[in-house]
Amino acid sequence: MNSTxxxxxxxxxYIILYHTYGRYLRxxxxxxxxxxxxxxxxxxxxxxxxxxxxxxxxxxxxxxxxAAPIVGPAIALAWGWLPxxxxxxxxxxxxxxxxxxxxxxxxxxxxxxxxxxxAGRVIKKRTGYVFAxxxxxxxxxxxxxxxxxxxxxxxxxxxxxxxxxxxxxxALILGYLxxxxxxxxxxATIIGIILLIISIILGDKFPLxxxxxxxxxVFFIYIIVAASIPVHVLLQPRDxxxxxxxxxxxxxxxxxxxxxxxxxxxxxxxxxxAPIIAGKPTPFWPVIxxxxxxxxxxxxxAIVASxxxxxxxxxxxxxxxxxxxxxxxxxxxxxxxxxxxxxxxxSVVSPEKASLITTNAADFARNYIGVAKSxxxxxxxxxxxxxxxxxxxxxxxxxFLVILASMWVASFAMTTLDTTNRLARYTFAEIFEPxxxxxxxxxxxxxxxWVASTIPAAIGIGLAWSGAWTMLWPAFGGxxxxxxxxxxxxxxxxxxxxxxxxxxxxxIPALLLWVTVSLAMxxxxxxxxxxxxAKNPVKAIILGAMVVIMLVLNLLLIYDYFKxxxxxxxxxxxxxV
Amino acid sequence: xxxxxxxxxxxGVGKTTLAGSFATYLSKNFNKVxxxxxxxxxxxxxxxxxxxxxxPVEVSDNLIAEEIDVDLYLKKFLKEASLKMKxxxxxLQMINLENMFDVLKHSPGMEEYAMVSALEELIRIWxxxxxxIVIDTPPTGLMLxxxxxxxxxxxxIDKLKKLRKKILDRRSQLVHIKGKQELGEDIACDEExxxxxxxxxxxxxxxxxxxxxFSNPEVCKKILVVNYDExxxxxxxxxxxxLASIDISVDLMVCNKKGMTDPISPxxxxxxxxxxxKSLKKVEIPFYRDYVTPRNKMIEIAEIFAKExx
Amino acid sequence: xxxKIKESFLFFSKGFRExxxxxIEAELKELENVFALILMxxxxxxxxxxxxxxxxxxxxxxxxxxxxxxxSEALGDIFADWFDILDFG
Numbered sequence: 001m002n003s004t005x006x007x008x009x010x011x012x013x014y015i016i017l018y019h020t021y022g023r024y025l026r027x028x029x030x031x032x033x034x035x036x037x038x039x040x041x042x043x044x045x046x047x048x049x050x051x052x053x054x055x056x057x058x059x060x061x062x063x064x065x066x067a068a069p070i071v072g073p074a075i076a077l078a079w080g081w082l083p084x085x086x087x088x089x090x091x092x093x094x095x096x097x098x099x100x101x102x103x104x105x106x107x108x109x110x111x112x113x114x115x116x117x118x119a120g121r122v123i124k125k126r127t128g129y130v131f132a133x134x135x136x137x138x139x140x141x142x143x144x145x146x147x148x149x150x151x152x153x154x155x156x157x158x159x160x161x162x163x164x165x166x167x168x169x170x171a172l173i174l175g176y177l178x179x180x181x182x183x184x185x186x187x188a189t190i191i192g193i194i195l196l197i198i199s200i201i202l203g204d205k206f207p208l209x210x211x212x213x214x215x216x217x218v219f220f221i222y223i224i225v226a227a228s229i230p231v232h233v234l235l236q237p238r239d240x241x242x243x244x245x246x247x248x249x250x251x252x253x254x255x256x257x258x259x260x261x262x263x264x265x266x267x268x269x270x271x272x273x274a275p276i277i278a279g280k281p282t283p284f285w286p287v288i289x290x291x292x293x294x295x296x297x298x299x300x301x302a303i304v305a306s307x308x309x310x311x312x313x314x315x316x317x318x319x320x321x322x323x324x325x326x327x328x329x330x331x332x333x334x335x336x337x338x339x340x341x342x343x344x345x346x347s348v349v350s351p352e353k354a355s356l357i358t359t360n361a362a363d364f365a366r367n368y369i370g371v372a373k374s375x376x377x378x379x380x381x382x383x384x385x386x387x388x389x390x391x392x393x394x395x396x397x398x399x400f401l402v403i404l405a406s407m408w409v410a411s412f413a414m415t416t417l418d419t420t421n422r423l424a425r426y427t428f429a430e431i432f433e434p435x436x437x438x439x440x441x442x443x444x445x446x447x448x449x450w451v452a453s454t455i456p457a458a459i460g461i462g463l464a465w466s467g468a469w470t471m472l473w474p475a476f477g478g479x480x481x482x483x484x485x486x487x488x489x490x491x492x493x494x495x496x497x498x499x500x501x502x503x504x505x506x507x508i509p510a511l512l513l514w515v516t517v518s519l520a521m522x523x524x525x526x527x528x529x530x531x532x533x534a535k536n537p538v539k540a541i542i543l544g545a546m547v548v549i550m551l552v553l554n555l556l557l558i559y560d561y562f563k564x565x566x567x568x569x570x571x572x573x574x575x576x577v
Numbered sequence: 578x579x580x581x582x583x584x585x586x587x588x589g590v591g592k593t594t595l596a597g598s599f600a601t602y603l604s605k606n607f608n609k610v611x612x613x614x615x616x617x618x619x620x621x622x623x624x625x626x627x628x629x630x631x632x633p634v635e636v637s638d639n640l641i642a643e644e645i646d647v648d649l650y651l652k653k654f655l656k657e658a659s660l661k662m663k664x665x666x667x668x669l670q671m672i673n674l675e676n677m678f679d680v681l682k683h684s685p686g687m688e689e690y691a692m693v694s695a696l697e698e699l700i701r702i703w704x705x706x707x708x709x710i711v712i713d714t715p716p717t718g719l720m721l722x723x724x725x726x727x728x729x730x731x732x733x734i735d736k737l738k739k740l741r742k743k744i745l746d747r748r749s750q751l752v753h754i755k756g757k758q759e760l761g762e763d764i765a766c767d768e769e770x771x772x773x774x775x776x777x778x779x780x781x782x783x784x785x786x787x788x789x790x791f792s793n794p795e796v797c798k799k800i801l802v803v804n805y806d807e808x809x810x811x812x813x814x815x816x817x818x819x820l821a822s823i824d825i826s827v828d829l830m831v832c833n834k835k836g837m838t839d840p841i842s843p844x845x846x847x848x849x850x851x852x853x854x855k856s857l858k859k860v861e862i863p864f865y866r867d868y869v870t871p872r873n874k875m876i877e878i879a880e881i882f883a884k885e886x887x
Numbered sequence: 888x889x890x891k892i893k894e895s896f897l898f899f900s901k902g903f904r905e906x907x908x909x910x911i912e913a914e915l916k917e918l919e920n921v922f923a924l925i926l927m928x929x930x931x932x933x934x935x936x937x938x939x940x941x942x943x944x945x946x947x948x949x950x951x952x953x954x955x956x957x958x959s960e961a962l963g964d965i966f967a968d969w970f971d972i973l974d975f976g
Contacts, residue, residue, distance in 0.1 A: 045761075046916065046957040047968070054895075058902035059909070063971045114967030178907065179750040185904060231910045232750065239974045240907040300975060307967035419973045426966055658942045690939040734940070740922050747915035754904050764950055772947045780940060 001264040003257040003339045003389070010089060010335040014328045017093045022320050025098065028502045029495055030105045032316045038112040039312050048112065050314040053321055059312075061326045062243050063304045064100075067379075067413035068480075069295030069330050071149055073337045074378035075473065076291045078276050078368040079284050080269040080361070081342040087288050088296050088334045095509045096297035097327035099484055100305055102491030102506060104323035107306035108313060109494075115306040115487050122493040124560040130553045131486055132430040136456075137479040137546050138300065139420040139427060143223070143460025145476035146413040148469035149377055151215045153406060154208075156376030157383070159399075160406040161215070163203025164414065167241065167407065168234070170195035175237035192241055200403045212467055219417060220461045224453055226418035235418075242411050249408045253336045253386060256393040262343040267361040274365035277524065278471050278531040286520040289513070290477035295334030297513070299483025301327065302490075340385040348384035349375055369470060377469060379409045420460075421453050428452040463543065466536045474524060475543055481517045482550055488513055489561050497564070514558060521551055578704035581712065581790065582886065585816055586802035587809045588716040591833040593620040594869050594878070595802055595862075596713040597642075599886075601872060602879030604640035609707040612642045613699055615692055615723075616715040619644040626870060637872075641707070645699065651691035689722040696723065697787055717812055721819050727788035728823045734781045741774050791825055798828045798886050805835055805847050814850070817857070829885050830859045837864040858885050913972045916954050923948060923955035931959040 026032040039050040051059070076084035103115045110118050116135075120128030154161040174192040177183045183191075210218075226234060273281035276291065289297060305323055313319060346354050353374050356367040372381040387401035429447045436443045445451060463472055488510040496503030525547045533540035584596040593614065600612035611633075614621035621644055622629050625636050633643040692715070703710055714720040749766040751759055765771035790797050799820070803813040817827050832851065851859065860882040869875055924933065926941030930952070937945075945952075958965075 044953065044957050046954050047961065052898065052901065054898045055902045055905055059905060059971075062906055063974060066975070114964050116967065117964045178754065179911070182749070182753045185754050185907075189903070189907075231914045232747070235973070236907065236910040239910060240903070242974070243903065243906045300970060303967045303970045304975070307969075307971040309971065311968075415974055419975050422973055423966075423969065423975065426969070430966070654939070655942065658945060686938060730940075737922070737925070737940075740918065740925075744915065744918045744922060747911050747918065750911055751908050751915060754908050761950070773944050776944055776947070777940075780943070 001268070002261050003264070003343045004259065004261045006085070006264070006339045006342070007254065007258050007335065010085075010332060013089055014093070014331065018320075018325060018328060021093065022101075022324050025101060025324070025505070026320050029499075029505055030102070030316075030319070031499060031501050032105075032319065035109075035316065037108055037313055037315055038310065039314060042111060047308070048311050051312040053314060053318040056309060056312055056314075056318070057322050057326060060304065060309045060322050061329055062239075062246065063309075064294070064298070064301045064326060065246055065330055065333065065412070066294060066416060067146060067149075067409045068293055068298065069334045070337050070382055070409050071378045071413075071473065072292040072295055072477065073334045074341060074372070074382045075276060075369070075470075076288065077266065077338065077341055077345070078270065078274040078365055079272075079288075080267045080364075081264060081338055082268040083284050083288070084292065085335070085338050087292055088331055088338065091289070091292075091296040092327060092331035092334075095488070095513060096301075096331070096484075097324045098506065098509065099297060099488045099491065100301045100327040101320060101323035102495070103302035103487050104305035104310055104313070105316070105319050106491055106494040107310035108316065108319065109498075112311040113306065115302045115490055118306070118494065119486060119490040122490060122497055123557075123564050127486065127490075127557065127560055129431075129434075130557055131483070132427060133553055134299070134479060134483045134486065134550065135303070136424070136427045136431050137550060138476065138483055139424045140456045140460050141463075141472065141476035141479050141546070142420055143417055143457065144463035145469065145472040146416055147216065147219050147461055147464035148467060148472050149379060150219070150410060150413050151212045151464060151467065152373065152377035152469060153379040153410065154210070154215050155212050156374070156380050157402070157406055158207035158209040159203045159403050160410055161203075161210075162206050162208040163199050163403050163407050164410055165208070166199035166202045167196060167411065168238070170199050171234055171238040171241055174241065175233055178237065178240075179232055189244075192237070193244055196241060196244070200400055200407060203403055203407070204399055213465070216461050216465050219464075220457055222414070223418050223421050223457045223461075227421035227453060238411075238415065242415060245408045245411055249405065250333060250336070252390050252394070253340065254332070256389045257336060257339045257343075260343070260389055260393050262389065262392065264339075264342045265344075265346045266342050266357075267364050270361040270365035270368075274368070276369060276470060277474050278468070278528045279369075280527050280531055283523070286516040287474065287523060289481045289517055290474035290520050290524065292334070293477040293480045293484075295330055295337075297481065297484050299480045299485070299487055302484065302487035337382055340389050341381055344385040344388035345381055347388055348381065376406075379406060379413075383409065421457055424456040425449055425452040428455075459542065463539050466532075466539050468532060468536070471528060471532050471543070474520075474528070475547065478517065478521050478524060478547070479550060481513070482521075482554055485510070485514050485517055485554070486557055489557065493561065493564070514554070518551065518554055521547055521554075525551070578700075578710055578796075579708050580795075580886075581700070581704075581710040581797050583712050583714055583797065583799045584802060585714050585720055585799055585827070586717070587804075587812045590802045590804045590809050591862075592616075592802050593624050593713050595800070595831060595833065595882075596711050597621060597624040598869060598875035598879040599883060600640060600642070600709075600711040601637075601875040602883055603709050603711070604637065605876060607639060608709055609639045610641070610709045610711065611699075611703045611707040612640065612711040612713070613645050614643075614713040615645050615647060615695055616713055617647060618715075621713055624870070643699075645695045647688075647691045647695050650695045650698070651687060654691065654694060689719060689726050692719070692723050693726045693787065697783060700787075700790065717816055721816065724791055724820060724825060725823060727784040727791065730784040731781055731788065734777050734784070738774065738777050738781070741771070741777065742768070745771055745774065792823075794826060794828060799825070800882075800886070801827045801830045802833050803830065804833055805838055807846055807850070810847050810850050814854070817854070827857065829882065830854065830857050831862060831882050832859060833862045834864040835861050860885060910972055910974075913969075916958075919951045919954045920958045923951040927952060927955070931955060 039048050042048045073084055073088060106118055107113060107115060116128050116131040119131055170192065173195060174188060177191060178188040273283045276282040309322060313322065346358065349371050353371045357364040357371055372378060375381050375384055383402050383405035386405040387398050390396060390401045391398045432443055432446055492503055492506040492510045495501055495506050525544060529540050529544045582599065584592045586592050596612060600610050604610040621642055625642055627634050629644065631646045633641050636642050745767055748760060748764065752766050768774050801813050801816060803809045813830065820827060862878060862881055869878060926944060927937050929937045
């Protein structure tokens with residue numbers, strides 16, 4: 001087995017099933033039609049504006065692509081490359097991409113309303129509220145998970161934080177050139193890319209070493225500050241640079257692996273219960289969704305799909321391409337990650353470390369996480385492997401490539417840190433809505449911009465302080481998957497109750513997912529959390545509390561699904577097919 | 578125009594009488610005078626013994642009087658806006674506009690705007706034609722709003738201009754990268770093209786002009802009229818303080834109708850309060866039992882306080 | 888063939904331009920929304936009556952009013968749009 005075969009298989013599988021299963025979905029499940037989409041029917045020149053399908057695809061894909069499709073698979077390799085890959089391929093095709101596609105299409109049929117709004121209509125009113133709670137937890141846990149993972153990376157690869165700081169300056173400069181000076185777009189873009197390259201070189205020359213705790217403090221301050229700067233100063237130019245990083249990273253990685261023919265060196269399957277989370281034997285099923293979320297299935301994609309994408313889609317036909325295809329492309333990204341680490345993972349760690357995992361499959365499972373830690377955790381082992389591949393094919397300097405890859409992932413992760421902060425301000429208002437009348441002063445206090453910013457940042461970084469990314473990552477994954485659960489159930493409810501078409505294709509995966517994630521979270525609560533408690537009692541309690549609340553809400557969800565609102569909003573003309 | 582005089586005070590203190598008398602006095606020395614009432618409850622023509630009408634009337638040589646129909650200004654303003662609307666809007670689905678405008682006529686904020694508008698217009702028309710303008714004002718509350726409106730408008734427009742600049746800024750950034758068709762051909766992206774910004778500047782300019790007139794003690798004199806009762810004096814003080822907060826000073830206080838009430842205790846109270854306003858020039862006018870309609874009586878009264886103003 | 892390449896290049900260009908401005912575009916719409924609300928909020932149910940300035944500027948504020956009305960209609964379900972623009976991923 002080599003990288004090329006993996007990549008080719010992945011791409012073929014996706015393409016074939018896109019055309020077969022995808023076709024089936026659009027015909028029998030979504031019942032795609034010529035009904036006018038909201039961008040045309042409700043055209044207002046403001047939010048409802050039809051967009052070209054390629055541009056919209058890029059827009060949508062850039063929104064859903066992040067650091068998670070990279071980090072997750074890197075961790076999941078502890079089970080061997082085959083299980084991880086199968087989940088990335090099959091989980092994506094039959095659950096994840098379906099989830100994205102349905103979220104998009106149901107939103108299209110509901111005048112571009114968000115999946116949260118739709119859930120409140122096809123299941124129960126309070127489902128929309130449950131949604132808000134899950135989003136809230138995702139926002140906190142993603143800070144914890146990304147913060148911890150980034151922290152580990154920065155400690156082991158000090159060139160990366162330095163490069164990232166230079167990248168921020170590059171973004172500021174690019175923003176100034178592009179928006180204030182109004183330099184020619186193409187010229188400014190080229191300058192931006194050059195600045196990016198310089199950032200990497202400078203990062204290499206002037207690495208920034210600091211302790212893990214220091215980075216936690218830096219992240220906390222960064223979150224609060226970055227989320228308060230006007231949008232056009234940092235956020236916009238930085239997002240633009242990230243888009244180029246994404247494209248570059250994908251192209252370079254994809255091509256390199258495709259032509260590398262480098263042999264896979266790690267075991268296909270190790271053990272069923274590799275010790276991943278908190279060092280405890282972690283059963284592949286049901287816990288895999290908590291580790292590999294994005295790349296296979298991710299709840300917040302539903303929100304993105306039912307946000308601006310559904311309002312701008314030009315025709316129902318484009319739905320498969322953008323919704324289903326977009327998710328498959330993210331699966332491709334995860335495939336690249338698995339391929340890279342599988343082939344070069346061993347070469348990037350020290351020989352002593354390598355010896356820990358090359359003996360046999362069981363040893364690999366046992367020591368993989370520890371070995372990955374030695375090079376900077378999941379991001380570290382990915383970026384180094386990636387660099388090896390790209391170097392062997394393109395012959396660019398390794399140190400440059402490592403920083404490039406690390407910075408690519410770090411950029412997305414850092415962006416998520418301050419974005420969640422902005423989003424949290426709104427979510428606070430949503431979840432505390434019921435007490436608005438009863439406790440007005442508390443409500444005003446909690447929804448104050450600074451309070452609503454500081455609390456999630458504090459809890460998130462507080463949890464990350466422990467450094468236990470093997471605990472925090474699955475918690476984030478779990479919250480994300482629960483979100484996906486609701487979205488998929490909403491999709492199923494829409495297909496079955498409103499569309500009245502072949503809903504089993506959706507309901508069965510939805511229920512399977514629900515069962516899987518619930519069991520995984522129960523496992524997490526009773527096995528992982530107590531272990532964590534030994535070292536970090538307070539944090540364990542906080543995590544445990546969040547998980548308990550999520551499990552309860554999850555039960556509520558399934559109950560509400562099977563006992564929905566009496567008079568459903570099934571008649572939402574004129575888009576009903 | 579050399580000067581403009583505002584007669585302020587509580588309702589019923591004798592503003593119209595004094596304003597009319599003063600205008601008559603000024604006109605006798607070949608000074609051309611325009612006297613106007615912007616009080617919706619006009620008494621000016623009654624004072625001069627003219628039948629009410631909506632046009633200026635030549636009372637005597639060099640003296641023209643008018644009862645300004647403020648409502649007309651409001652209607653004119655709204656009609657102009659409505660016409661512009663029909664011209665500029667293409668297809669926007671607005672709910673019945675004319676009905677909306679009828680309601681607006683009575684909304685707070687429109688009344689004083691109409692008065693300020695009327696004031697602006699009469700100053701514009703008459704300052705080149707006459708030497709002196711005398712204004713009989715509406716009761717305190719409304720009059721204060723009229724003085725305040727240009728100032729608050731300026732502050733408000735300043736903020737709106739800043740917001741507008743931000744908008745134009747972002748638009749130009751968008752257009753620079755995505756092209757003009759992104760927003761639409763007729764959407765302005767800089768201060769030069771933006772009609773809204775220009776209007777804001779025009780409005781700011783006229784507000785500033787008006788405010789400069791109000792606050793210039795050489796050009797604009799404010800006469801506060803009070804009676805010898807505690808209520809009107811206290812209200813007078815309120816007027817002085819309110820105007821002071823936007824740097825407009827009262828130039829003369831006329832204590833009118835002295836001796837009308839019981840000369841014992843009420844006047845003593847009032848004297849005490851008036852005493853405190855040492856820095857303000859004061860003039861006393863005795864109570865006239867008969868109407869002040871004969872011309873010589875008007876001049877007689879005016880002579881008592883005219884010197885302080887000229 | 889060359890035409891296809893040129894076409895895809897154009898799409899690429901359009902896509903990148905789109906990405907480099909979407910947050911600014913969102914901010915612009917909100918600024919315009921606020922501007923219209925301040926001047927003409929009464930049209931969307933704000934208790935204050937339209938100001939005289941609002942009426943004066945009304946003829947020139949078609950775009951802003953459109954945005955204001957769209958926003959006021961969408962208020963109940965606006966969160967999802969921001970996940971996209973703020974680039975959560």
